[in-house]
Amino acid sequence: MSIVSVPAVDVPRGRTRTVRVALAGCGVVGGSLVRLIRSGHAEVAARHRIRFELVRVLVRDRHRPRDPTLPHEVLTDDADDFLAAESDLVVEAIGGIQPALRIARAALESGRRYVTANKALVAAYGPRLAALARRRGGRLDFESSVGGGIPVVRALRDSLGLAGIRGVQGVLNGTTNFILTRMAEGRPYAGALAAARAEGFAEADPIRDLDGTDAAEKISILAWLAFGVRPDTLPIRRRGIVPHAERLVRDARALGGAMRLVAECVRTSDGVVASVEPAILQLGSELASIQDEQNLVIVDTERNGRIRLAGPGAGGDPTASALLGDMVRSSLRLRSGAGAVKRAATRDPRTSRWAVSVEGHHEERLRAALRMAGISAAPVRRSGGTGLVVTEPVAWQSIADSIARLEAWGAEPVVSRYEMV
Numbered sequence: 001m002s003i004v005s006v007p008a009v010d011v012p013r014g015r016t017r018t019v020r021v022a023l024a025g026c027g028v029v030g031g032s033l034v035r036l037i038r039s040g041h042a043e044v045a046a047r048h049r050i051r052f053e054l055v056r057v058l059v060r061d062r063h064r065p066r067d068p069t070l071p072h073e074v075l076t077d078d079a080d081d082f083l084a085a086e087s088d089l090v091v092e093a094i095g096g097i098q099p100a101l102r103i104a105r106a107a108l109e110s111g112r113r114y115v116t117a118n119k120a121l122v123a124a125y126g127p128r129l130a131a132l133a134r135r136r137g138g139r140l141d142f143e144s145s146v147g148g149g150i151p152v153v154r155a156l157r158d159s160l161g162l163a164g165i166r167g168v169q170g171v172l173n174g175t176t177n178f179i180l181t182r183m184a185e186g187r188p189y190a191g192a193l194a195a196a197r198a199e200g201f202a203e204a205d206p207i208r209d210l211d212g213t214d215a216a217e218k219i220s221i222l223a224w225l226a227f228g229v230r231p232d233t234l235p236i237r238r239r240g241i242v243p244h245a246e247r248l249v250r251d252a253r254a255l256g257g258a259m260r261l262v263a264e265c266v267r268t269s270d271g272v273v274a275s276v277e278p279a280i281l282q283l284g285s286e287l288a289s290i291q292d293e294q295n296l297v298i299v300d301t302e303r304n305g306r307i308r309l310a311g312p313g314a315g316g317d318p319t320a321s322a323l324l325g326d327m328v329r330s331s332l333r334l335r336s337g338a339g340a341v342k343r344a345a346t347r348d349p350r351t352s353r354w355a356v357s358v359e360g361h362h363e364e365r366l367r368a369a370l371r372m373a374g375i376s377a378a379p380v381r382r383s384g385g386t387g388l389v390v391t392e393p394v395a396w397q398s399i400a401d402s403i404a405r406l407e408a409w410g411a412e413p414v415v416s417r418y419e420m421v
């Protein structure tokens, strides 16, 4: 692991400053960060005249043997002791709301700078924590909370704010993308999930990846940065790849496309709308071409065209690399811009075609449900039953009504957005 050794454009003059760092969490991401701070210290000093000193590391069990090793006196399993340590910068890589929220509030209250990889925290409390940071003269940075090592937060926050953002679309969850890639190659779901966990891509509780929660938190953070809408107030239509991952992949194959879990937020005349849902995409298209744990973010702008940012979206090293970038930036005391505020829409006015499937013996019910909603749909010929249709373009609400009816009838419909051309 090394940091690119190109000189910084604007290397600060003078002596190297020591920045005291308190790190909460030393799991996959925190452990990678400790290794990166150690292996990259000479380059950070040469580029930025900064030396990071780890003064305290909060872990669940301080007696457990760990790699990387840390001096015993640095380790603590007590959040109060952690917060009492004199530090300039608090870095958090534990995830979840508590105790991360308590640590964030205490750190920012005391005017310290706070760097986090925690998307759940930023999605639920980002604007309030940012306001607290402003009031107290600290700052909040969270590049690694979305897109792993891809600098998408910075791009939206600092570079594209005046480009007239229309929408942001992407593959934002590495675990599900890894699973879908493997399943398309013929690997069973359970084995693909186990491999994603073994690689350190999945959340501690992988259901957050599988049911779309992780991607929903990330798109709400991007909607905040792109449109100024508060992430905790943005309704997100969210469907993941469970419980029917095999059927989703089978439907995509039957239609000649690729299955991806697509997250997006879009500005409409009614306000900002957002969704996370399975989509059947044209083979070879931008989103379909994103493999394994890679992420892709496409920012559609009025004045700057379509900006694409792709790279490793999950895993210890990419996330730690983004954390280290935030630590440097936070230590340099740079300022950032802010977007104009937009409101969230109460309904999604956009229309799409939808691929809806049921098991073969529910086929007649599928036809009836769509007929009752006035939706026309074309059946798809496939082996093992024809309970798969592609609808005309309709708004989500119409298709949601049909799904509710099918579920009430005991059919288990699987719905993907149909994006084939």
Ligand code: HSE
Binding pocket: 145, 147, 148, 172, 173, 174, 175, 176, 201, 202, 203, 209, 214, 313, 314, 315
């Ligand atoms: N579990 C997350 C993912 C990790 O798979 O994308 C990175 O946020």
